[in-house]
Amino acid sequence: MERHPRTEREPMTHPAPLGAVPVSPTAPPLATQAAISREIAALRAAADADGAAGGPDPGQPARDYPPYRSSTPRHPRQPPVAIDALADPEAVELSGPVFGVTDVTALDADLTRQHTGEPLGERITVTGRVLDRTGRPVRGQLVEIWQANASGRYAHQRDQHPAPLDPHFTGVGRCLTDDDGRYAFTTVKPGAYPWRNHDNAWRPAHIHFSFFGSAFTQRLVTQMYFPGDPLFPYDPILASVTDPAARARLVAVYDHGLSRPEHSLGYRWDVVLDGPSATWTEEGR
Amino acid sequence: MPTRPEGPAAAPAVPLDPTPSQTIGPFYGYALPFPGGERIAPTGHPDTVTLHGLVRDGDGAPVPDALLEFWQAGPDGSLTGAPGSLRRDPATGAVIGRNGVDFTGFGRVPTDADGRYALRTLPATAPAGRPDAAPYLALCVFARGLLHHLFTRVYFPEHTAAHAADPLLSRLPQARARTLLARPDGPVPYRYRFDIQLQQPADGRYEETVFLDFR
Ligand SMILES: [Fe+2]
Numbered sequence: 001m002e003r004h005p006r007t008e009r010e011p012m013t014h015p016a017p018l019g020a021v022p023v024s025p026t027a028p029p030l031a032t033q034a035a036i037s038r039e040i041a042a043l044r045a046a047a048d049a050d051g052a053a054g055g056p057d058p059g060q061p062a063r064d065y066p067p068y069r070s071s072t073p074r075h076p077r078q079p080p081v082a083i084d085a086l087a088d089p090e091a092v093e094l095s096g097p098v099f100g101v102t103d104v105t106a107l108d109a110d111l112t113r114q115h116t117g118e119p120l121g122e123r124i125t126v127t128g129r130v131l132d133r134t135g136r137p138v139r140g141q142l143v144e145i146w147q148a149n150a151s152g153r154y155a156h157q158r159d160q161h162p163a164p165l166d167p168h169f170t171g172v173g174r175c176l177t178d179d180d181g182r183y184a185f186t187t188v189k190p191g192a193y194p195w196r197n198h199d200n201a202w203r204p205a206h207i208h209f210s211f212f213g214s215a216f217t218q219r220l221v222t223q224m225y226f227p228g229d230p231l232f233p234y235d236p237i238l239a240s241v242t243d244p245a246a247r248a249r250l251v252a253v254y255d256h257g258l259s260r261p262e263h264s265l266g267y268r269w270d271v272v273l274d275g276p277s278a279t280w281t282e283e284g285r
Numbered sequence: 286m287p288t289r290p291e292g293p294a295a296a297p298a299v300p301l302d303p304t305p306s307q308t309i310g311p312f313y314g315y316a317l318p319f320p321g322g323e324r325i326a327p328t329g330h331p332d333t334v335t336l337h338g339l340v341r342d343g344d345g346a347p348v349p350d351a352l353l354e355f356w357q358a359g360p361d362g363s364l365t366g367a368p369g370s371l372r373r374d375p376a377t378g379a380v381i382g383r384n385g386v387d388f389t390g391f392g393r394v395p396t397d398a399d400g401r402y403a404l405r406t407l408p409a410t411a412p413a414g415r416p417d418a419a420p421y422l423a424l425c426v427f428a429r430g431l432l433h434h435l436f437t438r439v440y441f442p443e444h445t446a447a448h449a450a451d452p453l454l455s456r457l458p459q460a461r462a463r464t465l466l467a468r469p470d471g472p473v474p475y476r477y478r479f480d481i482q483l484q485q486p487a488d489g490r491y492e493e494t495v496f497l498d499f500r
Contacts, residue, residue, distance in 0.1 A: 276499055
């Protein structure tokens with residue numbers, strides 16, 4: 001897999017507002033963690049009050065979540081326009097792209113075997129099922145992951161966090177789900193890493209996941225977290241999901257039965273894709 | 286997203302709770318884009334159209350780290366798609382991309398450092414089940430700063446009659462509907478421009494793109 005050389009000229013901007021603006025001397029000072037935590041608490045309380053008043057389901061993050069600073073200039077102000085799948089059963093989005101054996105290779109699902117040597121870090125397997133909201137398995141669909149290495153560094157040219165790159169780890173994986181909707185990856189546990197959302201901001205360890213369902217409406221890009229991470233309360237991206245039950249659905253479960261003796265620790269993470277599909281409308285839901 | 290209302294003919298079980306979305310972040314670039322992701326049209330196809338444009342934020346600034354995914358009906362109106370968008374070399378594991386023959390219906394394009402993208406595909410077609418519908422490309426936008434992806438559609442200017450009957454366009458105010466229309470850019474029907482405005486700037490100089498929520 002292609003590797004990006006580290007550019008020496010690049011300012012050390014760290015993960016956050018990358019691609020965008022290098023930090024300028026006139027930029028306002030970063031908020032403190034205490035200030036961000038107060039914003040998180042206030043928005044959580046507001047969501048609880050909304051929920052108690054029968055407001056919208058907070059099962060998804062708000063599009064505008066000010067503690068995650070990058071959301072401020074990028075979220076739409078207008079509410080999304082609803083498309084009712086039952087009223088428009090021929091909508092193109094009720095079907096979706098398909099992938100097959102030509103699109104993956106057997107080695108893609110094992111991120112520890114993509115180089116000549118073994119990566120450093122705690123070897124883990126992550127597996128689970130992909131279902132739609134009716135509980136039907138999503139079969140033969142593409143699952144993609146990317147992650148930082150065990151030191152918390154991405155093999156991405158713009159990641160200038162001064163943690164070591166690992167010549168034996170890229171951190172990219174793909175697989176197709178099986179007939180039960182199951183995916184499985186072998187990798188190493190990613191490290192936490194700093195970013196510039198606010199002062200002393202650290203992301204909890206996470207693996208980025210991308211899922212395709214049986215319909216384009218079910219597309220999902222999200223992040224999987226590890227149980228018991230002490231950084232959870234400080235992270236505005238995880239906190240953007242204000243409902244604790246929904247937040248818990250982003251956290252994998254340690255499953256000792258999945259651990260392999262003298263090889264790897266096992267985590268289970270099941271995923272439910274939102275959104276209607278053509279089969280759904282055929283059956284009148 | 287609100288819980289789906291359960292009508293009398295609804296599925297028996299309570300729908301499962303969905304897994305929440307999280308931002309794609311800034312570092313997907315070495316994982317998700319693939320060579321030829323922007324070339325949906327079979328190689329050398331005479332009907333190939335180019336769709337290109339700019340993604341802007343609420344300050345009117347280009348968004349250099351957005352990822353756009355396109356999905357469309359096949360030239361015959363089929364919605365089955367085909368595998369092979371990111372075909373691999375079994376010897377090296379490298380992505381060698383589409384075979385240049387099959388139409389997979391799927392495209393994936395990151396914006397460049399200027400916030401621009403370009404897609405080469407076949408003209409949008411209506412689904413076979415509704416041949417008189419207004420053809421469009423389905424589009425899903427991901428970016429750092431978006432905690433949840435945004436769905437929108439790209440309609441094409443030459444289908445004016447079908448637009449009047451389109452269930453989405455016909456219920457939008459004209460200025461909003463216009464954000465979903467690609468505009469001719471050079472000789473129709475070969476080149477179109479479609480910009481994506483994630484948020485309307487405070488001075489109102491760009492209309493915010495209409496984004497969709499499927500229920
Ligand atoms: Fe990350």
